[in-house]
Amino acid sequence: MDMKTRVSGALKDAMRAKEMGRVSTLRLINAAIKDREIAMRGDAAEGEPAEIRDGDVLSILGKMVKQRQESARAYEEGGRLELAEEERKEIKVIEEFLPRQLDDEESEKAVDAAIAETGAESIRDMGKVMAALKAKYTGQMDFGQVGPMVKDRLS
Known part of the structure; x- marks a missing residue:
């Protein structure tokens, strides 16, 4: 199963379970994937389908994690611990779709x-x-x- 399908399936499961924090993070992931697909359509040669690959999705997810880590650090420095905690929750959801990190x-x-x-x-x-x-x-x-x-x- 490709990454895009896994994310969509997880979104449906989270919606059924009424896990609203998880739903919002998964929607952000879906939106980032769709943005990349739209950008790829403009770059694709005429008549050539612009499909997103798992490597592209992994790249998107990696960037999303990095952005949230930076935001959490900034919130901590600013004394906004509740916002930093929200960022960490989003990181956990995103990391579910990333492969294990090499030590x-x-x-x-x-x-x-x-x-x-x-x-x-x-x-x-x-x-x-x-x-x-x-x-x-x-x-x-x-x-x-x-x-x-x-x-x-x-x-």
């Missing part, structure tokens, strides 16, 4: 494997390594943290 050791192994796979030798090859990692591990690692790791290994 530091697994990320290091993945970086080493990507460097070997691409034959990267210098910092100029960093883009190749990051592209290989994004192809395999979208939604499973924070590329903001992995980037410096790749840079250190190639320097």
